[in-house]
Amino acid sequence: MAVAALKEYVGVSRDRVENYHGKQLVYVAWDYHMLFAAPFMFCVEPQMKLGDLVRGPLSALMQPDPDAASIDWSKVEWLKLGKPWTPDFERSIEENGIGHKEQLRFRTPGLNTLRDAA
Amino acid sequence: MEMKVAKKKLGLKERYRVMTRDLGWEPSYHTKEALYPYVGYEGIKIHDWEKWEDPFRLTMDAYWKYQAEKERKFYAIVDAHAQNNGHLNLTDARYLSALKIFLQAISPGEYAAHKGFARAGREFPGVGTQVACQMQAIDEIRHAQTQIHALSNYNKYYDGFHAFSDQRDRIWYTSVPRSFFDDAMSAGPFEFMVAIGFSFEYVLTNLLFVPFMSGAAYNGDMATVTFGFSAQSDEARHMTLGLECIKFLLEQDPANVPIVQAWFDKWFWRGFRVLGLVSTMMDYMLPKRVMSWREAWNMYGIENGTALFNDLARYGIRPPKGWDDAEKAIDHMSHQFMLGLYQWSFGTSFHSWIPSDDEMAWLSKKYPTTFDKYYRPRWDHIKKLAAAGTPYKNYGLPKLCQTCQLPTVFTEPEDPTLICHREVEYKGERYHFCSDGCQHIFENEPEKYIQAWLPMPQIHQDPIRGDLGAWMDWVNLKDGQDNGDYVGSNDQRNFDAWRGLATSNE
Numbered sequence: 001m002a003v004a005a006l007k008e009y010v011g012v013s014r015d016r017v018e019n020y021h022g023k024q025l026v027y028v029a030w031d032y033h034m035l036f037a038a039p040f041m042f043c044v045e046p047q048m049k050l051g052d053l054v055r056g057p058l059s060a061l062m063q064p065d066p067d068a069a070s071i072d073w074s075k076v077e078w079l080k081l082g083k084p085w086t087p088d089f090e091r092s093i094e095e096n097g098i099g100h101k102e103q104l105r106f107r108t109p110g111l112n113t114l115r116d117a118a
Numbered sequence: 119m120e121m122k123v124a125k126k127k128l129g130l131k132e133r134y135r136v137m138t139r140d141l142g143w144e145p146s147y148h149t150k151e152a153l154y155p156y157v158g159y160e161g162i163k164i165h166d167w168e169k170w171e172d173p174f175r176l177t178m179d180a181y182w183k184y185q186a187e188k189e190r191k192f193y194a195i196v197d198a199h200a201q202n203n204g205h206l207n208l209t210d211a212r213y214l215s216a217l218k219i220f221l222q223a224i225s226p227g228e229y230a231a232h233k234g235f236a237r238a239g240r241e242f243p244g245v246g247t248q249v250a251c252q253m254q255a256i257d258e259i260r261h262a263q264t265q266i267h268a269l270s271n272y273n274k275y276y277d278g279f280h281a282f283s284d285q286r287d288r289i290w291y292t293s294v295p296r297s298f299f300d301d302a303m304s305a306g307p308f309e310f311m312v313a314i315g316f317s318f319e320y321v322l323t324n325l326l327f328v329p330f331m332s333g334a335a336y337n338g339d340m341a342t343v344t345f346g347f348s349a350q351s352d353e354a355r356h357m358t359l360g361l362e363c364i365k366f367l368l369e370q371d372p373a374n375v376p377i378v379q380a381w382f383d384k385w386f387w388r389g390f391r392v393l394g395l396v397s398t399m400m401d402y403m404l405p406k407r408v409m410s411w412r413e414a415w416n417m418y419g420i421e422n423g424t425a426l427f428n429d430l431a432r433y434g435i436r437p438p439k440g441w442d443d444a445e446k447a448i449d450h451m452s453h454q455f456m457l458g459l460y461q462w463s464f465g466t467s468f469h470s471w472i473p474s475d476d477e478m479a480w481l482s483k484k485y486p487t488t489f490d491k492y493y494r495p496r497w498d499h500i501k502k503l504a505a506a507g508t509p510y511k512n513y514g515l516p517k518l519c520q521t522c523q524l525p526t527v528f529t530e531p532e533d534p535t536l537i538c539h540r541e542v543e544y545k546g547e548r549y550h551f552c553s554d555g556c557q558h559i560f561e562n563e564p565e566k567y568i569q570a571w572l573p574m575p576q577i578h579q580d581p582i583r584g585d586l587g588a589w590m591d592w593v594n595l596k597d598g599q600d601n602g603d604y605v606g607s608n609d610q611r612n613f614d615a616w617r618g619l620a621t622s623n624e
Contacts, residue, residue: 002565002580003563003565003566004159004160004161004306005159006155006156006159006364009565009566010565011564011565011566011567011568011569012568012569013547013568013569014568014569014570014571014572014575014576015547015572015575015579016547019579019580020579021583022579023578025575025578027517027550029201029536029537029539031536032371032535032536034454034457034492034496034529034535034537035457035496035499035510036461036498036512037454037455037457037458037462037512037515037516037527038516038517038526038527038537039516039517039526039539040514040515040516041514041515041516041517041574042514043578043584047462053452061512061513061514064508064510064512066499066501067255071474074370075225081541082539099548100547100548101547101548101549101550102548103517103539103541103548105539113494114495114499115535117495117498118490118491118492118494118495
């Protein structure tokens with residue numbers, strides 16, 4: 001539906017990729033790990049190796065969760081656009097087809113300590 | 119020659135006519151369309167502006183007199199509060215977090231409502247409507263001023279009050295109510311009235327005022343209580359105006375009904391999201407609780423809302439679209455949001471804290487089906503982290519909702535253990551949402567919402583470029599003073615010391 005307006009009404013997104021000086025945004029969420037109140041936002045170069053993002057800044061942020069130390073990244077189940085997806089840690093964000101403002105999710109079956117605590 | 123004029127006092131009805139309806143005129147050298155260019159494009163049809171009823175029949179001269187009287191009383195009490203160190207009568211300085219949020223997020227909303235009603239008063243052709251909007255515009259700016267004055271006393275003693283206007287513009291959580299009002303003010307005059315006059319002032323106002331004003335009374339804050347009393351009679355008038363407005367729209371033309379319904383759906387959900395902040399205050403921030411958010415929702419949401427929907431059903435209006443999803447969220451939202459505020463407290467100009475054992479017992483009593491099952495384990499773990507000397511901070515900046523601008527902390531309506539992910543692609547660009555409600559609002563007017571200034575993505579753009587220290591300077595947040603855990607804060611130390619001086623002989 002269009003915005004009701006007196007003349008043609010065109011908006012411009014404020015979060016276009018060109019505003020990030022060669023970087024892009026990526027969102028990552030650890031499903032069922034609600035100690036983290038919302039998905040993490042990263043601002044990274046598309047040439048960055050996905051594995052470097054996962055083992056670097058993402059793993060650092062995950063530390064407060066009791067499951068963080070037990071993660072086996074080779075057994076993690078990933079979702080992209082809500083569908084199962086297999087990442088390649090050795091390739092870049094771009095080569096993995098991860099676009100600007102992409103939401104990645106991952107699950108760690110059997111490893112949901114705080115969810116199962118009650 | 120001296121003219122003898124008989125001083126005849128006008129009757130109430132006559133006086134109302136002279137002071138309102140008689141102020142209008144028929145334009146002779148401009149068309150009505152040129153004078154009121156914004157009254158048609160939203161598709162609302164009005165056949166007879168004279169049918170507008172002013173339930174209060176208040177005239178401007180009586181308005182000034184009445185408000186001046188109220189404000190004299192208000193300032194007398196606020197002065198007495200300041201002179202008698204009224205701030206030391208608070209239950210606890212943790213209460214101040216609720217006030218800081220109020221000043222940074224809600225008082226600027228009063229000012230925005232002032233601008234909106236001033237504009238609506240200019241854009242509506244009917245005299246009765248113009249006068250009613252003018253009075254509400256003046257009410258709203260008075261409310262902004264009196265709130266700021268009432269809370270300025272606290273600024274002399276406590277952190278986090280000093281830069282509310284910068285923070286209104288720049289800090290992340292204030293962008294929620296700010297975008298709410300900007301959305302309404304950039305809509306047409308009729309949508310503005312349904313958004314602010316009806317959905318906000320009528321449907322949701324009690325849910326906003328009860329926690330703040332009763333919360334103030336329960337927690338010994340006489341300054342804010344006084345403001346509440348002063349504003350109460352205005353609020354009653356605003357509620358009546360909002361209801362009158364929506365009935366007028368619905369009675370004027372059946373074609374107005376679907377337009378009003380769509381606005382009602384939209385503004386109920388937008389208002390409900392703003393109330394996420396309030397739920398957290400009620401359940402976590404008031405040291406002496408008034409009632410739980412769930413209890414307030416039952417009383418003011420369900421009971422009043424159902425009566426209203428029954429009343430409007432005869433026009434063909436049904437309950438707002440997000441009503442069922444709202445009900446499913448009630449037992450979760452305050453907990454989900456407080457967990458966020460705590461872990462991001464390095465970026466808030468107020469303090470948060472881990473609930474005490476007593477408070478957790480209260481929460482599990484008030485939320486028997488959700489607190490112990492979902493939220494207590496998280497707080498217990500956070501407590502453990504704090505005890506181990508590694509207090510929990512989440513420096514991962516959150517994903518925000520493109521519509522309501524809150525961090526996407528909310529869960530799937532059917533699964534409270536899973537964050538709700540919603541995504542839309544529009545003109546090749548991705549947009550994220552916290553809920554179906556916010557996604558629908560975007561899809562109805564995408565060109566409007568793609569322009570949203572989202573504070574988190576903006577941190578990575580010019581001029582901040584991801585530098586958290588530079589961001590703190592820019593939002594006028596003093597690290598180590600205004601932000602962080604209440605435990606160990608200046609506010610805690612000072613309040614305890616001053617109260618000790620006031621209540622003992624040390």
